[in-house]
Amino acid sequence: MELISAGWQFVQNQVLGMKWLEGLIGRGLEALGVEPTTRWGGSLQFFCYDVLKITILLCALIFVVSYIQSYFPPERSRRILGRFHGLWANLLSALLGTVTPFCSCSSIPLFMGFTSAGLPIGVTFSFLISSPMVDLGSLVLLMSIFGARVAVIYVVLGLVIAVVGGTVLEKLGMERYVEDFVRHAAALESEDHTLTRRERVSYAKGQMTATFRKVFPYVLVGVGVGAVIHNWLPESWIQSILGDGNPLGVVLAVLVGIPMYADIFGTIPIAEALLTKGAQLGTVLALMMAVTTLSLPSLIMLRKAVKPRLLAAFIGVCTLGIIVVGYLFNLFQWIIL
Numbered sequence: 001m002e003l004i005s006a007g008w009q010f011v012q013n014q015v016l017g018m019k020w021l022e023g024l025i026g027r028g029l030e031a032l033g034v035e036p037t038t039r040w041g042g043s044l045q046f047f048c049y050d051v052l053k054i055t056i057l058l059c060a061l062i063f064v065v066s067y068i069q070s071y072f073p074p075e076r077s078r079r080i081l082g083r084f085h086g087l088w089a090n091l092l093s094a095l096l097g098t099v100t101p102f103c104s105c106s107s108i109p110l111f112m113g114f115t116s117a118g119l120p121i122g123v124t125f126s127f128l129i130s131s132p133m134v135d136l137g138s139l140v141l142l143m144s145i146f147g148a149r150v151a152v153i154y155v156v157l158g159l160v161i162a163v164v165g166g167t168v169l170e171k172l173g174m175e176r177y178v179e180d181f182v183r184h185a186a187a188l189e190s191e192d193h194t195l196t197r198r199e200r201v202s203y204a205k206g207q208m209t210a211t212f213r214k215v216f217p218y219v220l221v222g223v224g225v226g227a228v229i230h231n232w233l234p235e236s237w238i239q240s241i242l243g244d245g246n247p248l249g250v251v252l253a254v255l256v257g258i259p260m261y262a263d264i265f266g267t268i269p270i271a272e273a274l275l276t277k278g279a280q281l282g283t284v285l286a287l288m289m290a291v292t293t294l295s296l297p298s299l300i301m302l303r304k305a306v307k308p309r310l311l312a313a314f315i316g317v318c319t320l321g322i323i324v325v326g327y328l329f330n331l332f333q334w335i336i337l
Contacts, residue, residue, distance in 0.1 A: 016144035018056070022049045043227040050223040050269045057141055058219070058265050059208055065136050066207035069099050070200040077110075078117045087167065090126040093119075094162035097130030098155075107131035108301050112182050115305075121178065122170025128302075129318060130162035132292045141265065145272050146281075154285055157328070161289075161321035168317050169310070177310035218266035226269035235277045242279035249283040250326035254319060257290030258299075267291045282329025289322045 013019045025048045026036045036045045072080075077096055084092050097107070111128040115121065134155050142151035195203065229238070242249045271284045294315060303311050 012143060012147065016057075016140065018049075018053045018144070021053060025049050025052075039231045043231040046227040046230050046273075047223055050226065050272075051220065053144070054141070054219055054223070054265055054269070055212075055216070057144065058215070059212060061136065061140055062208040062211050063204045065099055066204040066211075067200055068136070069207070070195055070203050072096065072099060078114055078119065081114070081119055081123055087163065089120065089123045090163045090166045090170075091159070093123045093126040093166065094130040094134075094159045097127045097162065098135045108298065108305065111302075112305050115178060115182050120170055121175045122166040122168075124166075125169050125314065126162045126166030129165050129293060130159060132298070133162070133289055134158035141268055145268055146275075150281070150285075153329075157325045158289065161318065161325060165314075165317045165321055169313055172313060174310045174313055177307040177313075179305055179307060182305050215265055219269075222266035223269040226273035229270065229273035229277060233277065238274060239278035242274060242283045244280055244330070249280060250286045250323055250330065253283045253287040253326065254290040254322055257287045258294045258319075259296045260291045280330045281333045282326040282331070285329055286322050286326030289325070290319070293318055293322070 022045070026045055029036050029041060029045055029048075034044060035041045081089060081093055081096070107128055110131075111124050114124045114127065139151050139155050142154055146154075239245060242253060246252070267288045271288050274284050274287075275281065299311065299315065302314070306314070
C-alpha cells in the first residue's frame with residue numbers, strides 16, 4: 001500500500017505537477033542572476049513554470065480529448081441521447097459534455113444543434129452546463145494542482161450541478177422560451193462517414209492547434225494574475241476577503257467570476273495562487289466554476305438562442321448550484337484536504 005501511495009505521489013508531483021520543471025526554472029534564473037526568493041524573481045519563476053506546465057498539459061490533453069471527441073460527432077451524439085429519457089438522459093448529456101470543447105462559447109453551437117434536433121431542454125442544458133465546467137482536461141490539470149481527491153470531487157459535483165440544473169429547467173417548462181429560429185431549425189444531417197485512425201489523428205491535431213491558439217492568451221493572463229497574487233498581494237488581505245473570516249466569500253467569488261472570461265486552463269493559476277494565500281478551497285473552486293460556466297461573453301451568445309426568462313433561469317440555477325457547492329467544499333475542507 002505504501003508503495004502504491006509513493007508511486008501515486010510521484011505521478012502527481014513529478015509527472016502531472018512537474019515539480020522538476022519548477023526547480024529547473026529556479027536554477028536557470030539563478031544562473032542569470034535572478035534570485036527566485038525575491039518578489040520579482042518569484043513572480044518570474046511562477047510565471048515561467050505555470051506557463052510551460054500548462055502549455056505541455058494543455059496540448060497533450062486537447063489532443064487526447066479531441067481524439068475521443070472524434071467518435072462523437074453531433075448527429076451520433078444526438079442519436080445516443082435520444083435513446084434515453086428522464087434523469088438518465090440528463091446524466092448522459094452531462095457526461096457527454098466532458099469530451100467537448102473547453103469553453104462555454106464553443107459549446108453553445110452544439111447546444112443549439114441538439115435543441116433544434118428535438119432533444120428535451122433539460123438534456124441540452126445539462127450538456128451546456130457540464131461542457132465548460134467539467135472535462136477530462138480539467139480533471140487531469142486539477143489533479144496536478146490540488147490532488148486527486150479534490151479533482152474527483154470537483155468533477156462529481158460539477159456533474160451534479162449539470163444534471164440537477166438541467167432537470168430543474170425542464171421541470172419549470174422552459175421549452176417555450178427558446179427562440180423560434182432554434183426550435184424550427186433544420187435537423188442535423190446524418191454523419192455516416194467513419195473516420196480512419198489517420199483522419200482522427202489529423203482532426204485531433206487540428207483541434208489542438210486551433211484550441212491552443214484560442215485559449216493561450218487567457219492562460220498568459222491567468223498565470224500573470226496568479227503571479228501577482230502569489231508574490232505581491234498580502235496574505236492577510238486575501239484571507240480577510242476569501243478566507244474563513246468572511247462568510248460571504250463564496251458569493252463574492254461567484255459574482256466576481258461571472259463578468260470574467262476564461263477557460264479552466266486560464267483560471268487554475270489564479271485559483272492556485274489564491275489557495276496558497278489562504279483563500280478557502282470552496283471559494284476558489286466556486287470562482288473557477290463561475291468563470292467557466294457563466295462568463296459574460298457566453299451569456300451574450302446564449303441570449304441570441306433563448307429568451308430573457310430562460311436565460312435568467314439558467315443563470316439563477318447555475319449560480320445557486322455553484323454557491324451551494326462552494327460552501328460544501330468549505331464546510332468539509334479539512335476532510336477533503
